[in-house]
Amino acid sequence: xxxxxxxxxxxxxxxxxxxxYNLSLRCFSSATxxxxxxxxxDYEPKLYKGPLADExxxxxxKFLGSSLFxxxxxxxxxxxxxxxxxxxxxxKRYLDAFAGIxxxxxxxxxxxxxxxxxxxxxxxxxxxxxxxxxxxxxxxxALASKMPGNLKVVxxxxxxxxANELAMLMxxxxxxxxxxxxxxxxxxxxxxxxxxxxxxxxxxYSIPQGEIHHVxxxxxxxxxFGSDANLYAKDIQDHIDYGSSGKVAGFIAETIQGVGGxxxxxxxxxxxxxxxxxxxxxxxxxxxxxxxxxxxxNHFWGxxxxxxxxxxxxxxxxxxxGLPLGAVVTTPEIANVMAQKIQFNTFGGNPVCSSxxxxxxxxxxxxxxxxxxxxxxxxxxxxxxxxQQRHEIIGDVRGRGLMVGLELVxxxxxxxxxxxxxxxxxxxxxxxxxLVGKGGLHGNVFxxxxxxxxxxxDADFVVDALDYxxxxx
Amino acid sequence: xxxxxxxxxxxxxxxxxxxxxxxxxxIGQSSPIKMQRFAIKRALSGIDFQxxxxxxxxSQVARNEASLHENHDVLIPKMPPFDFSPPPYNGPSAxxxxxxxxxxxxxxxxxxxxxxxxxxxxxxxxxxxxxxRRYLDAFGGIxxxxxxxxxxxxxxxxVKQTxxxxxxxxxxxxxxxxxxxxALASKLPGDLKVVxxxxxxxxANELAMMIxxxxTGxxxxxxxxxxxxxxxxxxxxxxxxxxxxxxxxxxGVHHAxxxxxxxxxFGSDGEKYAKxxxxxIDFGTSGSVAGFISEAIQGVGGxxxxxxxxxxxxxxxIxxxxxxxxxxxxxxxxxxxxSHFWGxxxxxxxxxxxxxxxxxxxGIPLGAVVTTPEIAEVLTRRNYFNTFGGNPVCTAxxxxVLNVIERERLQEHAHVVGSYLKERxxxxKDKYEIIGDVRGRGLMLGVELVxxxxxxxPAKVEIMHVMxxxxxxxxLVGKGGFYGNIFRITPPLCFTKEDADFLVDVMDITMSKM
Numbered sequence: 001x002x003x004x005x006x007x008x009x010x011x012x013x014x015x016x017x018x019x020x021y022n023l024s025l026r027c028f029s030s031a032t033x034x035x036x037x038x039x040x041x042d043y044e045p046k047l048y049k050g051p052l053a054d055e056x057x058x059x060x061x062k063f064l065g066s067s068l069f070x071x072x073x074x075x076x077x078x079x080x081x082x083x084x085x086x087x088x089x090x091x092k093r094y095l096d097a098f099a100g101i102x103x104x105x106x107x108x109x110x111x112x113x114x115x116x117x118x119x120x121x122x123x124x125x126x127x128x129x130x131x132x133x134x135x136x137x138x139x140x141x142a143l144a145s146k147m148p149g150n151l152k153v154v155x156x157x158x159x160x161x162x163a164n165e166l167a168m169l170m171x172x173x174x175x176x177x178x179x180x181x182x183x184x185x186x187x188x189x190x191x192x193x194x195x196x197x198x199x200x201x202x203x204x205y206s207i208p209q210g211e212i213h214h215v216x217x218x219x220x221x222x223x224x225f226g227s228d229a230n231l232y233a234k235d236i237q238d239h240i241d242y243g244s245s246g247k248v249a250g251f252i253a254e255t256i257q258g259v260g261g262x263x264x265x266x267x268x269x270x271x272x273x274x275x276x277x278x279x280x281x282x283x284x285x286x287x288x289x290x291x292x293x294x295x296x297x298n299h300f301w302g303x304x305x306x307x308x309x310x311x312x313x314x315x316x317x318x319x320x321x322g323l324p325l326g327a328v329v330t331t332p333e334i335a336n337v338m339a340q341k342i343q344f345n346t347f348g349g350n351p352v353c354s355s356x357x358x359x360x361x362x363x364x365x366x367x368x369x370x371x372x373x374x375x376x377x378x379x380x381x382x383x384x385x386x387x388q389q390r391h392e393i394i395g396d397v398r399g400r401g402l403m404v405g406l407e408l409v410x411x412x413x414x415x416x417x418x419x420x421x422x423x424x425x426x427x428x429x430x431x432x433x434x435l436v437g438k439g440g441l442h443g444n445v446f447x448x449x450x451x452x453x454x455x456x457x458d459a460d461f462v463v464d465a466l467d468y469x470x471x472x473x
Numbered sequence: 474x475x476x477x478x479x480x481x482x483x484x485x486x487x488x489x490x491x492x493x494x495x496x497x498x499x500i501g502q503s504s505p506i507k508m509q510r511f512a513i514k515r516a517l518s519g520i521d522f523q524x525x526x527x528x529x530x531x532s533q534v535a536r537n538e539a540s541l542h543e544n545h546d547v548l549i550p551k552m553p554p555f556d557f558s559p560p561p562y563n564g565p566s567a568x569x570x571x572x573x574x575x576x577x578x579x580x581x582x583x584x585x586x587x588x589x590x591x592x593x594x595x596x597x598x599x600x601x602x603x604x605x606r607r608y609l610d611a612f613g614g615i616x617x618x619x620x621x622x623x624x625x626x627x628x629x630x631x632v633k634q635t636x637x638x639x640x641x642x643x644x645x646x647x648x649x650x651x652x653x654x655x656a657l658a659s660k661l662p663g664d665l666k667v668v669x670x671x672x673x674x675x676x677a678n679e680l681a682m683m684i685x686x687x688x689t690g691x692x693x694x695x696x697x698x699x700x701x702x703x704x705x706x707x708x709x710x711x712x713x714x715x716x717x718x719x720x721x722x723x724x725g726v727h728h729a730x731x732x733x734x735x736x737x738x739f740g741s742d743g744e745k746y747a748k749x750x751x752x753x754i755d756f757g758t759s760g761s762v763a764g765f766i767s768e769a770i771q772g773v774g775g776x777x778x779x780x781x782x783x784x785x786x787x788x789x790x791i792x793x794x795x796x797x798x799x800x801x802x803x804x805x806x807x808x809x810x811x812s813h814f815w816g817x818x819x820x821x822x823x824x825x826x827x828x829x830x831x832x833x834x835x836g837i838p839l840g841a842v843v844t845t846p847e848i849a850e851v852l853t854r855r856n857y858f859n860t861f862g863g864n865p866v867c868t869a870x871x872x873x874v875l876n877v878i879e880r881e882r883l884q885e886h887a888h889v890v891g892s893y894l895k896e897r898x899x900x901x902k903d904k905y906e907i908i909g910d911v912r913g914r915g916l917m918l919g920v921e922l923v924x925x926x927x928x929x930x931p932a933k934v935e936i937m938h939v940m941x942x943x944x945x946x947x948x949l950v951g952k953g954g955f956y957g958n959i960f961r962i963t964p965p966l967c968f969t970k971e972d973a974d975f976l977v978d979v980m981d982i983t984m985s986k987m
Contacts (some may be wrong), residue, residue: 056646071644086638103861104641162675162705203857207686
């Protein structure tokens, strides 16, 4: 009996040990025993002889104000970029998994874009639209050809904020109504009207921002109705019925919220909402500042993933691979309402930015970046979901194509934001050579939205780096 | 070589030009003055004369319709020579572009001229159309191109930086934004040394208005009738010309009487106008305001200089009401006014916030707000972020612009050439009844056309005609004012005396035939 008991004990111990060993193999794969290495890149950055980080930081503090925040305890002095990589003042290479906030779409200093910009800068930088120039016309035509339905009148501006301001103006003029509806957790800009649409308190200053209502965010991860689009859409109907005159100016939403932490709208949401809004006399605005230009992989525009056609589409960021450029595309009916007064943008549609924008469309097409985003994106998301299996701290992996979010939580049930851990991991990733972004109201979401030339090897590197960093927490 | 090759297109143009203006219409309308035609013709034939000496001849000659046809080509002033030939243009023609604009761009997008100009290239103060024809750019892309189109130093800075890094955002460090902010701050008086970069004048003014409202905790802002500050929600409120204001809610802005020396009810009495601001504060607000915003010389409004003494008086009222004074230097800044670097300096005031754009980058999309550290502090209450603002390429260009302005002494140049040009325009005013007023400072000048000097009736139709003629003769000017009857002359600051003469001579000829 004693022998049987000791045999049993030993076999249980052995089983435990084996189990632990297997467990350790899964948690501590070879990738996490040593820090992963950046994929190779055949490029030498130019020699940098300018001011170093400390000097630049001093000047920033003195001349750019204390409100100008930056990433990292020891901020990074980025002096050069090439495709999906950035270089600091010591020549160290980093994988840019954030693309200057989803802005560098084709790749830093992409040769074709450079060519277009430089050639045009030598010919004519600026004359305004009071004279003709082919660049703005060609670019408008090319952009319009990418839009569905009757969306074909293009207004060029200089930023996403300006684009959303204009869209809001159009909505109010066209509908003759005042009230706008936006989603909680949205970001649409920082000027006087767009700050009203923006719905994250850290970005809202204490100034009047009238006639805008924020509805329940159709957030599948944190939203009170999970992925049930119908219940979320009902909140909009309720607001219109009880909180407005019954008529509204319009509705605006990002298809995947950017600043808000890569939150995808519950499936089917926009279809329901667009219907409700139009019945109430309003127009539907799709903010494609981050999701546009093929980034989501299966479609060129984010709104296409929800099977809708908006009345107005706004865009910026990726449109020019970093050039200060924005645009609003709408229908001739809505555009005609704007024709009652003069609406003019001095820099908007200038030859250099238009040439750059046209080059971007060409590159995205030629290099088949949209499909690339779908392929690399699903590979990335697949690997991140595997990682989620092994690390409790990863509460959610979401997104589409190369617009991905990773939410870190201290408790998977409570979904308590793991703010401190996110901050630590953020720094660790930088040390390992990966630059990601941060988002969400609590700053606990990693935003992985790289230049669209990002490869599967780059994706693996990001995941391995994350794996390594998390296991060292 | 340039003069010879370029004068022929100009000359070839003339027959069409004469036909289109319909000489028969002019016969009998203007009182003929004696002209020493044949003498001049003989003296001038075969001689390579200088434009300015020619113009002096012109101002004394009479016009005789019949004899003009004989040798009209000697009457057309010659553009100053320019040692540059653009490469041939193989792109879409004006018609193709116009059709695409109609198909794909805003229906409210207007353009100048009956036959809009297809501008394909620029070099310093000149522009070239699709046929390689050169024009004197006296509008500067709306007071925007300050150093000159494709100025080599600015292009070099842009190209160099574009090859390194276009964009990364201020989340990371980069020296370009820091160096430019430092250089810009050094150009401002007082404690104005914290810079926020935006992408346009509208964004800059929006931010300035928000800062004022946050700093004071008040909402009311006072701006001037006839002002232009932008087209976003708050800036459209501050803008004060109905053509630019859509029928949407624009709250919290009060528009004061415009201290317009030419049309204003109090003439040049700055203090009388300033009382209107005090009245607005006393009766239209709680007594405390967020601030006051104005251009030192109204641009879109038609180059209206604020009556002397106005700004100091108003700044005083605003400060007493706890408000901040915002100087919109989008057009008047960057040495354009000649006498000073900033327009507000000519009025002897120091604002609390200065906004700028247009000339700041010689045409690159860039804007900025400069204020004191104390006021800048308000933005720390939340996050204000501008994705493109302060990007390496635009800030590198901005720094290059400041260096060019200094190295080429463009401020002094604007003062000298501007004063000369203004003098010649005033002489022209003595000659033609239609010129109601000549005003402005440095290379920010306005010429107001009226059909009646007493009533100051805007010459809305005549100005279109003159503008077309001037373009046909190779001069591009701008137009402004509520009635659209004011020429705006805001060229690149490399504009020379010869250019000034050419401009005036062309205007002279046109008006002489009206």
